[in-house]
Amino acid sequence: MSILVGKKVRKDFGTGGKQEFYEGKLIDFDNDDPQWPFQVQYEDGDQEDLTWEETLSILVDVESFTDEEKAGITMLNAAMLETPTKSRAASAPPKKPPAKAATKSAAKPAAKPAAKAATKSKTKPAAKPAPAPQPMPEQAAVKPASAPNEQAATPVPVPSTSAAKSVPAPPASVPAAVCPAKSAEKEPSASTDAPGPVPYTDAATAVSELNTAIDSIESRYQTSGTVNQKVTLALNTPAAAISFPMSNTQAKDALAGLLAAAVPSAFGHGNQTVFDSSVRVAKELKPEHFTVDFNPEAAGILEQVRMALVPEAGSVRAELHKLNVMDKGGFFKPHKDTPRGADTCFGTLVVALPVCYEGGDLVLSHGANPAVTFAWGKKLEPRYNWYTVLKNKDDHVPAVGLQWGAFFGDVVHEVRPVTSGHRITLTYTLHRDAAPDPNVDALLTRANTLYHSLSRALASPDFMPAGGHIGFECRHLYEESQLAQAESKLAAGGANAYASKLKLKNEDAVVAAVFAGAGLPVTCVRILSGEDLDYVLAKMPTKKDSAKFGSKEYIENSFRAMAVTPEEIDSYTEGQLSEVTGGDVEWIGSYKSAASKWAERYFGEYFGNEASHTEFYTKAAFMAEVPAFSSRRAPAGALTGVHIHSKAAPAVCHKQPKMHWWVPPRRKYDLFL
Numbered sequence: 187m188s189i190l191v192g193k194k195v196r197k198d199f200g201t202g203g204k205q206e207f208y209e210g211k212l213i214d215f216d217n218d219d220p221q222w223p224f225q226v227q228y229e230d231g232d233q234e235d236l237t238w239e240e241t242l243s244i245l246v247d248v249e250s251f252t253d254e255e256k257a258g259i260t261m262l263n264a265a266m267l268e269t270p271t272k273s274r275a276a277s278a279p280p281k282k283p284p285a286k287a288a289t290k291s292a293a294k295p296a297a298k299p300a301a302k303a304a305t306k307s308k309t310k311p312a313a314k315p316a317p318a319p320q321p322m323p324e325q326a327a328v329k330p331a332s333a334p335n336e337q338a339a340t341p342v343p344v345p346s347t348s349a350a351k352s353v354p355a356p357p358a359s360v361p362a363a364v365c366p367a368k369s370a371e372k373e374p375s376a377s378t379d380a381p382g383p384v385p386y387t388d389a390a391t392a393v394s395e396l397n398t399a400i401d402s403i404e405s406r407y408q409t410s411g412t413v414n415q416k417v418t419l420a421l422n423t424p425a426a427a428i429s430f431p432m433s434n435t436q437a438k439d440a441l442a443g444l445l446a447a448a449v450p451s452a453f454g455h456g457n458q459t460v461f462d463s464s465v466r467v468a469k470e471l472k473p474e475h476f477t478v479d480f481n482p483e484a485a486g487i488l489e490q491v492r493m494a495l496v497p498e499a500g501s502v503r504a505e506l507h508k509l510n511v512m513d514k515g516g517f518f519k520p521h522k523d524t525p526r527g528a529d530t531c532f533g534t535l536v537v538a539l540p541v542c543y544e545g546g547d548l549v550l551s552h553g554a555n556p557a558v559t560f561a562w563g564k565k566l567e568p569r570y571n572w573y574t575v576l577k578n579k580d581d582h583v584p585a586v587g588l589q590w591g592a593f594f595g596d597v598v599h600e601v602r603p604v605t606s607g608h609r610i611t612l613t614y615t616l617h618r619d620a621a622p623d624p625n626v627d628a629l630l631t632r633a634n635t636l637y638h639s640l641s642r643a644l645a646s647p648d649f650m651p652a653g654g655h656i657g658f659e660c661r662h663l664y665e666e667s668q669l670a671q672a673e674s675k676l677a678a679g680g681a682n683a684y685a686s687k688l689k690l691k692n693e694d695a696v697v698a699a700v701f702a703g704a705g706l707p708v709t710c711v712r713i714l715s716g717e718d719l720d721y722v723l724a725k726m727p728t729k730k731d732s733a734k735f736g737s738k739e740y741i742e743n744s745f746r747a748m749a750v751t752p753e754e755i756d757s758y759t760e761g762q763l764s765e766v767t768g769g770d771v772e773w774i775g776s777y778k779s780a781a782s783k784w785a786e787r788y789f790g791e792y793f794g795n796e797a798s799h800t801e802f803y804t805k806a807a808f809m810a811e812v813p814a815f816s817s818r819r820a821p822a823g824a825l826t827g828v829h830i831h832s833k834a835a836p837a838v839c840h841k842q843p844k845m846h847w848w849v850p851p852r853r854k855y856d857l858f859l
């Protein structure tokens with residue numbers, strides 16, 4: 187930038203339409219002053235500090251500049267010419283930071299143009315104040331009370347809810363410190379001076395690193411295991427208790443009462459509970475008709491489920507839902523389990539009782555992940571060459587393994603046809619309860635690479651210099667009530683936004699925790715999958731709206747669903763996704779969640795067991811608001827429960843940054859272009 191020092195300027199100080207030009211030259215450039223970096227001395231000896239914008243507009247003899255000088259200035263200028271849309275795009279060309287200015291020896295007066303203008307006004311009219319004042323670094327460096335240095339590096343005791351509330355979070359509009367602490371230029375620091383995040387070299391790198399970080403967050407949507415235990419089932423009838431494990435030969439007698447008592451299983455189809463043998467062939471017993479001496483908690487299953495699926499929850503509870511019996515020919519086509527409208531309910535546990543069967547694999551598929559198959563029938567088979575030991579395979583009593591699998595309710599799953607034997611399972615709904623100590627929250631162990639990348643992106647002047655949004659399509663589907671709750675808790679911030687309160691599912695909770703921990707305001711958008719496009723719903727439909735929709739059509743595995751016309755969709759949307767979000771969204775993550783079609787609301791969705799009258803699954807995205815570079819703070823250190831607990835970003839500018847790559851207000855300059 188010192189490239190301009192020594193250059194001539196000519197400025198009009200005339201008033202009332204009368205021109206009065208003064209000539210002068212640029213005598214200094216102060217790199218520590220991003221707002222008024224240039225100092226000019228006029229022919230009468232007066233001095234003035236100028237913005238970059240004004241400096242460019244009063245330069246003279248531009249034609250005489252060397253090619254090198256012109257190239258340097260053009261390059262710098264290019265940073266200011268890009269529109270915010272262009273500059274945020276991954277394809278935007280990398281912008282080179284300006285050259286470092288010569289260090290100024292004389293201390294500058296603290297007062298900026300106001301003081302200068304006052305001096306000048308003795309002889310000439312006051313210099314025009316700089317347009318659109320930007321935050322001064324001096325202001326910016328004020329350390330937010332809610333973000334003490336130590337928090338960034340070390341977990342500290344979590345403030346109580348009331349304490350957390352009493353800590354005022356800086357509103358997004360208040361300029362906070364931008365800490366693009368450039369490692370190469372960092373001054374030797376005291377031991378308490380934790381290094382700030384290292385900015386990425388350009389916006390494209392920041393976006394690509396964010397994508398890598400978010401895609402590398404593993405999907406954890408299921409967990410499974412085996413428990414060696416005998417189980418006794420008692421029907422609420424005079425029939426004898428049934429003991430597992432058993433052979434198929436024993437089952438003929440032992441299961442007769444159970445098979446007689448079980449009733450055909452229905453399933454939910456939109457808001458109706460229906461029987462359809464092309465979708466589900468199974469029988470069942472409700473819990474009021476039997477008791478079973480199996481306790482998933484005592485068997486250690488619930489703690490495994492908690493750690494794998496909801497590590498931010500304090501505990502997990504299982505409610506026995508039903509007993510399912512599938513004989514030869516039994517199956518259940520792909521479905522999601524019924525949304526229950528309870529904010530504690532998150533998934534399903536299936537426990538297969540040890541009696542032999544073939545076929546009947548339980549297959550889970552979730553987004554882009556490879557399908558997971560629980561081939562429990564195979565594991566129940568004799569483990570040795572049975573025909574040399576047993577007269578008949580049906581005499582084989584399986585080893586006492588109870589095989590189980592647990593998954594989130596929105597995970598699509600199916601039971602493939604049973605080809606022989608009896609497939610008997612217990613199903614439970616899984617609920618989560620109280621919040622754990624955030625400092626031991628296992629969720630956070632998976633959040634830090636993304637947090638680190640986000641910190642570096644926020645510290646990068648080239649990444650969303652004028653602000654914008656980071657969009658993330660949730661990997662799971664949610665019930666509207668859950669989404670509304672998460673959204674309001676994120677908006678309330680503070681202790682409310684702690685991950686366990688949001689009740690989001692696993693990886694989504696990881697991402698929300700990262701955004702919240704970085705102090706970015708987050709909102710949720712509801713997405714409707716159209717044929718080719720995704721739409722954002724302006725509002726959720728009400729029950730009476732359903733009367734409007736008419737035509738029947740077949741979607742997804744030929745399940746019946748009511749379809750809507752594009753016009754009907756339009757009346758519930760603000761438009762296509764990119765239009766609604768104003769085009770300033772950088773979507774990160776290549777994972778695509780399952781489609782959530784309009785028709786699922788009232789007509790089309792096929793649920794696990796019974797109809798859902800009040801709830802359905804919504805496809806959602808987080809929209810994290812990124813402030814302009816000049817007013818944002820790049821968090822430093824590691825993410826801990828404290829950060830998520832606090833509304834404020836944990837970031838701290840430990841020192842006045844040496845260098846600011848300040849990008850001035852967007853304006854088209856003709857000069858040099």
Ligand SMILES: O=C(O)CCC(=O)C(=O)O
Nearest residue numbers: 510536548611613794795
């Ligand atoms: O029996 C099973 O393996 C699962 C049954 C199921 O998906 C359900 O009941 O919703």
Ligand SMILES: [Fe+2]
Nearest residue numbers: 522523599794
């Ligand atoms: Fe199911």
